Amino acid sequence: MIEIKGLAKKFVVENVKKLSDQEKQDPRLKGRFFHSVEDVNFNCDKGQVLGLLGPNGAGKTTTLRMLSTAIKPTAGSVSINGVDILAEPLIARRKIGFLSGSTGLYGRLTGRENIEYFGRLHGVSESDLKYRIDELANLLDMQSFLDRRSESFSTGMKQKTSIARAVIHQPEVVILDEPTTGLDIMATQTVLDFIRRLKAQGTPVIFSTHHLDEVDELCDKVTVIDKGRTCFDGSLQDFKALSAGSMHESFLTTIKGAA
Numbered sequence: 001m002i003e004i005k006g007l008a009k010k011f012v013v014e015n016v017k018k019l020s021d022q023e024k025q026d027p028r029l030k031g032r033f034f035h036s037v038e039d040v041n042f043n044c045d046k047g048q049v050l051g052l053l054g055p056n057g058a059g060k061t062t063t064l065r066m067l068s069t070a071i072k073p074t075a076g077s078v079s080i081n082g083v084d085i086l087a088e089p090l091i092a093r094r095k096i097g098f099l100s101g102s103t104g105l106y107g108r109l110t111g112r113e114n115i116e117y118f119g120r121l122h123g124v125s126e127s128d129l130k131y132r133i134d135e136l137a138n139l140l141d142m143q144s145f146l147d148r149r150s151e152s153f154s155t156g157m158k159q160k161t162s163i164a165r166a167v168i169h170q171p172e173v174v175i176l177d178e179p180t181t182g183l184d185i186m187a188t189q190t191v192l193d194f195i196r197r198l199k200a201q202g203t204p205v206i207f208s209t210h211h212l213d214e215v216d217e218l219c220d221k222v223t224v225i226d227k228g229r230t231c232f233d234g235s236l237q238d239f240k241a242l243s244a245g246s247m248h249e250s251f252l253t254t255i256k257g258a259a
């Protein structure tokens with residue numbers, strides 16, 4: 001179980017002139033600080049999949065980067081199965097599998113070598129590593145390119161390799177930032193099936209997306225963030241019930257309600 005309470009993150013703005021017009025008018029800009037995330041709350045239980053939604057710039061990536069321990073919150077708490085990630089970041093890091101939107105692979109290494117490298121960093125034994133990589137390559141349909149240098153990979157190949165790398169150590173919680181962005185229909189389905197399998201194994205999965213059909217297909221829970229604040233947090237059924245029409249209408253209702 002992962003529990004997020006009152007999460008906040010502000011960044012120093014070096015030069016206000018460099019902000020976009022939208023950011024200059026954003027109420028989160030306060031003096032020298034841009035408060036990207038102001039008050040985010042949600043939790044995700046064993047075997048649940050949570051879809052994190054929100055307009056561009058809402059604070060989804062900043063939130064997920066805090067959960068992954070990549071950046072430190074200004075305020076709030078995150079606990080994973082009772083471990084406070086701020087108090088014990090090293091222990092927490094082993095419990096988390098994180099796919100960032102900009103995860104770079106080492107181009108000179110093959111897909112397999114990239115995954116092995118991360119596995120070793122996480123202390124996975126050599127025998128487990130071989131077994132796990134074979135298993136992940138099967139699940140993510142990677143056999144045809146696994147032993148090629150990753151510099152020549154397509155977007156889908158890179159994303160599958162990055163996902164395998166993120167979960168090589170069998171984390172207790174999986175966090176994926178827009179895992180299907182830029183993927184074709186087949187690769188998207190492979191990634192969605194993979195998330196479904198994590199759920200079946202009891203692993204909580206939190207993923208951000210702009211695709212409401214994916215949320216409908218996979219999620220038990222929905223959290224909507226707008227301007228750095230949680231404006232909806234509930235079950236998929238409750239989210240759908242916000243509107244008699246489509247999920248798009250439900251989404252717009254949560255955003256309008258927050259305005």
Ligand SMILES: Nc1ncnc2c1ncn2[C@@H]1O[C@H](COP(=O)(O)OP(=O)(O)OP(=O)(O)O)[C@@H](O)[C@H]1O
Nearest residue numbers: 011023034036054055056057058059060061062063
């Ligand atoms: N290091 C930083 N310094 C200053 N501002 C930042 C920094 N990182 C993010 N921001 C700002 O915080 C806001 C939230 O950004 P974030 O990337 O979390 O949004 P998002 O919801 O993931 O958006 P998208 O859907 O477009 O990916 C944006 O206005 C962004 O420019």
